[in-house]
Amino acid sequence: MKAIVKPTASLSGSIQALSSKNYTTRYMLIAALAEGTSTIHYPAHSEDSDAMRRCIKDLGAIVEEDDVKMTITGFGRNPKPISELNVGNAGAVLRFLMSTAAFCPELTFVNAYPQSLGKRPHDDLISSLEQMGVQVEHNGGKLPITIRGGNPRGGKITVSGNVSSQFLSSLLFMTPLLDEDSEIEVLHDLKSKVIVGQTLEVLEMAGIRIEASEDLMFYRIPGKQRYQAKEYVVQGDYPGSAAILAAAAVTDSDVKVLRLAENSRQGERAVVDVLRAMGVPLTHDNDIVHVKGNSRLIGGEFDGDHFTDAVLAMVAAAVFAEGTTRFYNVENLRYKECDRITDFVTELRKAGADVEERQSEIIVHGRPQGVEGGVEIDAHIDHRVIMALTVVGLRSKQGLTIRDAHHVAKSYPHYFEHLKALGAHVELIAD
Structure with a gap:
């Protein structure tokens, strides 16, 4: 699908x-790891959360909704x-x-999305799991990955945190269920500490002591x-809402986004x-x-x-700011669905934006007068790129055509529907 x-x-x-x-997938996992029945109110519906639904059902959880x-x-x-198992x-x-x-x-774990x-x-x-006596067969650290486990051991475990905090979160979900006590030491640096805080928050809610x-x-x-079966209420999503807020910021607007908790632990709350x-x-x-x-x-x-999943939306807003805007300490964006620094900067330049990249920075020289647009650009199969490029298109002089726009459904299936309800001029056409 293309978005014009x-x-x-x-x-x-x-x-x-x-x-x-983020909260929906975590609540679903801790509910699956519990013995008993948990209830999740207002769960997210997206390709990611649907993947977790499907996978925990395949692993034996009973899911009704x-x-x-x-x-x-x-x-x-x-x-x-x-x-x-296919996680999409x-x-x-x-x-x-x-x-x-x-x-x-x-x-x-099969390789359904090789690109x-x-x-x-x-x-x-993989290194951390091998320390626990788990055999892992893999393709240079990439999918397909075969886990040969059955009896993982606790003890002293190290994990690197300088690519993603998800590796640490994964171990924190699993280690409380082991027979032995565990100690986890994070090596190098730890990216997205705020998101680790979300993991610790939901673990505590499920009665886990860490x-x-x-x-x-x-x-x-x-x-x-043992995980306790509980009731959970999912809060509104800041990462997805960041693009809506950015779109409102770069236009003449009067827009309200409801259900965004002021005291949320989501790091992307920082976009406000x-x-x-x-x-x-x-x-x-x-x-x-x-x-x-x-x-x-x-x-x-x-x-x-501090707001990893909202950086691209804020970069899109900065394209139209007076002066220069610098987003730093963002190298982990390179290891997402695409290289969210090089790939995103490439597409922004096609649209007429004045942007630079460093290994861990995106630097935007704003153009308050707008950008030319009038080109067709590549979404790189990345939902965050799609949302951010849409913000740029709204303020461009000739608009933008975004290829593969249907991949926005990975996190925000109703994104274009919501933008159009606010008055955005967006046309969706089948390829």
């Missing part, structure tokens, strides 16, 4: 934020001994379930724990502060972010590691 994004002067209206993908909730009867530390293009789901798969005799997830490295988690150092680089995990720092008129009260955009923004400097 046409210049749009103004947006107005209110939308409900979609439910958080209606329009507003799902119930999951878990399998504890005894998943069904299946031979194959969901990297977090793959990494979380690689540790869970260590309880299976032999399980192969996207199939290119992403998982060596750091002692974490203040800098989140060391953990003590008692063994022989980023947009404020860029001079965007907005308020955040009663879980409603209200943007009264006037198309005027100013540049600044921002540590993107």
Whole structure:
């Protein structure tokens, strides 16, 4: 599918934020690892969360749902001994379930997206699992990956955190179920510490005890724990909403996004502060972010590691800011569905933006007058790239055509529907 994004002067209206993908997938996993039945209210519906649904069912969880909730009867530390699992293009789901798969005799994760997830490295988690007595057969750290487990051992474990925090989260979900106590030491650096905080939050909600150092680089995990079956309520999603807020910021707008908790632990909540720092008129009260955009923004400097999944949307807004905007500490963007630095910068330049890249930075020289557009650009099979390029298209002089726009469904299936409801001129056509 192609999205033809046409210049749009103004947006107005209110939308409900979609439910958080990150919390939904975590709640589904801890419900599957519990013995008993858990209830999740307002679960997200996206390709990623659907991948977790499908995979935990394949592993033996009983999943039932209606329009507003799902119930999951878990399998504890005894998943069904299946031979194959397909996570689609969901990297977090793959990494979380690689540790869970260590309880299976032999399980192969297939390579369904060789041009996207199939290119992403998982060596750091593979190394940690091997320290626990799990045999892993892999393709240079990439899919397909076969886990030969059955009896993983606790003890002292190291994991590198300088590519992704998902490797650490995966181990934190699994190690409480081991017979032995475990100690996890994070080597090098730890990216996206805020997201690790989300993992620790949901583990505590499920009755799991973990002692974490203040800098989140060391953990003590008692063994022989059991996940408790509980009720969970999924909060609104900041990463997806960031693109809606960016679109409102770069146009003349009066837009409200509802269900965005002010006290959320989602790191991407920082986009509210980023947009404020860029001079965007907005308020955040009663879980409603209200943007009264006037198309005027100013540049600044921002540590993107605090809001990883919203960096591209903020870069899109910065394309139209006065002066230069620098997003630093964002190297982990290179290891996502695509290289979200080089690939995204390439497409922005095609649209007429003045952007530079460094190994761990994106530097934007703003063009308040707008960009030319009028070209067809590549989404690189990446939902975040699609959303951010749409923001640029709205403010371009000739619009943009985005190829493979259907991949936005990975996290936000209703993205274009929501934008059009606010008045965006977007046409979707089949290839």
